[in-house]
Amino acid sequence: MLNKMIILLVEDNPDDEELTRIAFQESKLLNEVVVARDGAEALDYLLDPQGKGHALPNLILLDLKLPKVDGLEVLKRLREEQRTRLLPVVVLTTSKEESDMINSYNLGCNSYIRKPVVFTDFIDAVRQLGMYWLMLNEPPPAWSSN
Incomplete structure (x- = not known):
């Protein structure tokens, strides 16, 4: 039996959260989406300081x-x-600052995507990134055995 893939969406804007969920549904990507609404919540989930023992996500969509x-x-x-260290992190942000893009890549993001403003473009962008990272991408063996 295949394990269900988990997406961690780190997003404080409820509208963008809902759009992302709709985009995954319309794209038939029915993976579990866990939401962290701020950076501290994301770090608690990922670094697990309380020892909750939940599985690491297969993909992180990170707002800046x-x-x-x-x-x-x-x-x-x-x-x-x-x-x-090896978890795939896609920065999904509205920031148009070149410094944000450069800093994101310098810190090891795997991809940087500006959130499209038009709903249909947003749906298409999320569909494409989900298809690539969850279906086509081959994760490193050390990461995939988490």
Whole structure:
């Protein structure tokens, strides 16, 4: 039996969260979506300081402009930890700042996508990234055995 793939959506905007869920549904990507609504919640989930023992996600969709801990700091902390170092992280943001893109790649993001403003474009972008990262991408063996 195949394990259900988990997507961690780190997003503080409820509208963008809902659009992402709709995009996955319309794309027939029925994976479990776990939502962290700020950077601190994402780090708690991923670094598991309370020892809850939940599975790591197969894909992280990370907004940059987050309350408590921003997305760049989340990315930095993930890449510092052995357990989360190789997790695929796609920065999905509205930021048009070149420095955000450069810093994201310097900190080890796997992809940087600007959120399209038009609904149909947003749906298409999420569908494509889901198809690639969850169906086509081959994760490293050490990561896939988490």
